[in-house]
Amino acid sequence: MEDFLWWRDGVIYQVYPRSFVDSNGDGFGDLRGIIAKLDYLAFLRIDGLWLSPIYPSPDKDFGYDVADHTAVDPRYGTMEDFDTLVAEAHKRGIRVILDMVLNHTSDQHPWFVESRSSREDPKRDWYLWQEGPNNWASVFGGSGWVYDEATGQYYFHMFLKEQPDLNWQNPEVRQAQLEVFRFWLERGVDGFRLDVFNAYFKHPGFEDNPSRFGLRRFDRQIHVNDMDRPEMMPLLGELRSLLDSYLERYSVGEPFMPTIEKTAHYAGEGKLHTAFHFFYDDMSLIPKWGANHFRRQMLELGKASGGVYLPALAMNNHDSTRTASRYCRGEDDANARIAMALLLTVRGTPFIYYGEEIGMRNISLSRKEIMDPVGRYYWPVIKGRDGCRAPMQWNDSPQAGFSTGKPWLKLHPDYTKRNVAAQENDASSMLNFTRRLIALRKEYRALRDGGIIFLEPPQKDVLAYLRLSPKGTILVGLNFSNKSRKLDLPPGDWQPLLTTHGRDVNISSEMELAPNEVSLLKSS
Ligand code: NOJ
Numbered sequence: 355m356e357d358f359l360w361w362r363d364g365v366i367y368q369v370y371p372r373s374f375v376d377s378n379g380d381g382f383g384d385l386r387g388i389i390a391k392l393d394y395l396a397f398l399r400i401d402g403l404w405l406s407p408i409y410p411s412p413d414k415d416f417g418y419d420v421a422d423h424t425a426v427d428p429r430y431g432t433m434e435d436f437d438t439l440v441a442e443a444h445k446r447g448i449r450v451i452l453d454m455v456l457n458h459t460s461d462q463h464p465w466f467v468e469s470r471s472s473r474e475d476p477k478r479d480w481y482l483w484q485e486g487p488n489n490w491a492s493v494f495g496g497s498g499w500v501y502d503e504a505t506g507q508y509y510f511h512m513f514l515k516e517q518p519d520l521n522w523q524n525p526e527v528r529q530a531q532l533e534v535f536r537f538w539l540e541r542g543v544d545g546f547r548l549d550v551f552n553a554y555f556k557h558p559g560f561e562d563n564p565s566r567f568g569l570r571r572f573d574r575q576i577h578v579n580d581m582d583r584p585e586m587m588p589l590l591g592e593l594r595s596l597l598d599s600y601l602e603r604y605s606v607g608e609p610f611m612p613t614i615e616k617t618a619h620y621a622g623e624g625k626l627h628t629a630f631h632f633f634y635d636d637m638s639l640i641p642k643w644g645a646n647h648f649r650r651q652m653l654e655l656g657k658a659s660g661g662v663y664l665p666a667l668a669m670n671n672h673d674s675t676r677t678a679s680r681y682c683r684g685e686d687d688a689n690a691r692i693a694m695a696l697l698l699t700v701r702g703t704p705f706i707y708y709g710e711e712i713g714m715r716n717i718s719l720s721r722k723e724i725m726d727p728v729g730r731y732y733w734p735v736i737k738g739r740d741g742c743r744a745p746m747q748w749n750d751s752p753q754a755g756f757s758t759g760k761p762w763l764k765l766h767p768d769y770t771k772r773n774v775a776a777q778e779n780d781a782s783s784m785l786n787f788t789r790r791l792i793a794l795r796k797e798y799r800a801l802r803d804g805g806i807i808f809l810e811p812p813q814k815d816v817l818a819y820l821r822l823s824p825k826g827t828i829l830v831g832l833n834f835s836n837k838s839r840k841l842d843l844p845p846g847d848w849q850p851l852l853t854t855h856g857r858d859v860n861i862s863s864e865m866e867l868a869p870n871e872v873s874l875l876k877s878s
Pocket of ligand 1: 549
C-alpha cells in the first residue's frame with residue numbers, strides 16, 4: 355500500500371487484557387493469551403493493538419492504579435512474555451500501544467509510599483500535599499482531598515483515594531515520567547495512550563474551581579484549576595520530541611471531560627499525534643442516535659482539526675456502554691453495523707474495542723456483583739463500568755473459550771450463539787462485515803486519508819458522504835431509519851462495493867436504501 359502509515363491510516367484494536375484470553379486457567383486474561391490470538395487480529399487486518407494497563411496494580415481501579423510503571427503484573431505474565439508479544443505482533447505487522455497512566459499512581463507505588471512517609475521526605479513534593487483542602491472534588495465521588503493522620507496534611511486525588519495525583523509542576527516528576535516513556539520505547543513499544551493527560555497539571559496556588567449547576571459534586575464545578583492548565587503545552591512539545599527521536603512512534607491522548615475543542619487544542623505538530631473523539635456521551639440518559647447527530651460531530655471535528663491532525667475515533671471503550679447495548683434492540687445488529695461502518699469510513703483513525711466486531715453486549719450485574727468503584731459509589735444512579743468488561747466470546751464451549759477456569763467476571767449469556775467461531779463461519783455476520791470494511795479501507799486510499807464531503811440527502815434519516823482521492827471516489831450511504839429512504843447520487847459511474855442488502859447492479863442517479871442499509875459505492 356502506498357504511503358501507509360500505521361497510526362494515520364490503520365485501524366487500532368483495544369484489548370482489555372484481563373478479559374481477552376486466559377492462557378493458564380486462573381480466570382484472568384494474560385499476555386500469553388493475547389499472543390495466541392494475534393493471528394485473529396491479523397485475520398481482522400488490525401494495524402495496532404492498544405493494551406489497557408498491564409502493570410503491577412492493587413486493582414482498586416482495575417489496573418488504572420499503577421504500582422510500578424516499568425514492570426508487568428505477574429497475573430499478566432513476565433517481561434519476557436511482553437517482549438515476545440511485541441516481537442510476534444511486529445511479525446504480523448501489528449504495532450503495540452501501551453496505556454500510560456501518569457496523572458496519578460497507586461497509593462502502593464514506592465514514590466507515594468516514600469512521599470507519605472514524612473513531610474521532609476525528598477519525594478514529598480512529588481504529590482499534591484496541602485495543609486487544608488480546597489473545593490476540588492474526586493470524579494469518583496466526594497471531596498478530592500484525604501487527611502493523612504501520620505503527617506497531618508491532605509493529599510489530592512482526582513479519582514480514588516488510592517490513586518493520589520502526581521505533582522507534575524515538580525521537574526523531577528516530569529523527568530521520571532519521561533524516563534518511563536523512554537523505557538518502553540527502548541523495548542520496541544510503538545505508541546502510547548495517555549490516560550486523562552489534560553489533568554496532569556493543577557493550579558500551582560491551588561485556587562478553588564468556580565461553581566456551576568450540576569448533579570454530582572464534581573459536575574458542579576468549572577474545572578479550570580484542576581485540569582486543562584496552560585503548563586501542559588510545553589510538556590506535550592517535549593514528549594513529542596522524545597517520540598519523534600524514534601521511528602514512527604505515536605501518542606493518543608484521552609481528554610478528560612472531552613470536547614472537540616480540547617481534542618483540537620492538544621493535537622498536531624509539536625503536540626500529541628492525536629486525541630480521542632468519543633461519538634457518544636454516556637452521561638446522557640437517552641443515547642443520541644441518528645444521521646444528524648453524527649453528521650454534526652464530523653463537521654465540527656473537521657472544522658476543528660483543519661486538516662492538521664486526524665482524530666482518534668471511538669464508539670465505545672472500557673469506560674462506556676458497549677456500542678451494541680447503546681444502539682441496538684435485542685439481538686438485532688443493524689444499528690451496530692451502521693455504527694461500525696461510520697467508524698471505519700469517516701475521516702479519522704478508528705479504534706475498535708474488543709468484542710465490538712462481533713456485536714458483544716454489556717452484561718448486567720446485580721448490586722452485589724458490581725466491582726467497579728464508580729458503580730459502588732453511585733449505585734443505582736450510575737451502575738459502573740463492569741458491564742462492558744466481560745470476557746471475550748470466542749466460541750460456544752464452557753467459559754466461551756476465554757478460560758478453562760472461573761472467569762474473573764461473568765460471561766454474557768448470549769455467548770453460546772454470539773461468538774467469534776460462529777461468526778467466522780457465517781458470511782453475513784457482524785465479524786465478516788467488519789473485516790470486509792477494514793479490507794476496503796486497505797484497498798481504497800480514499801477511505802483512509804481522502805477528503806470528506808457530506809451530501810444533503812432529501813430525507814433526514816440518511817447520512818451520506820463522499821470520500822475523495824485522485825484515484826476514485828467512494829460514496830457511503832447509511833440509512834438510520836427502519837424504513838426505505840431515497841438517496842440522490844452525484845454524477846458518476848457508481849458500482850456497489852459493499853452493502854448490507856445485496857445489490858449487484860450498477861446504480862444511476864438515485865438509489866433507494868433499504869431499512870437500516872449500509873452501502874458503499876465507488877466511482878472511478
Ligand atoms: C480513564 C480510564 O479510562 C479509566 O478507566 C480510569 O478509571 C480513569 N482514567 C482513572 O485512571
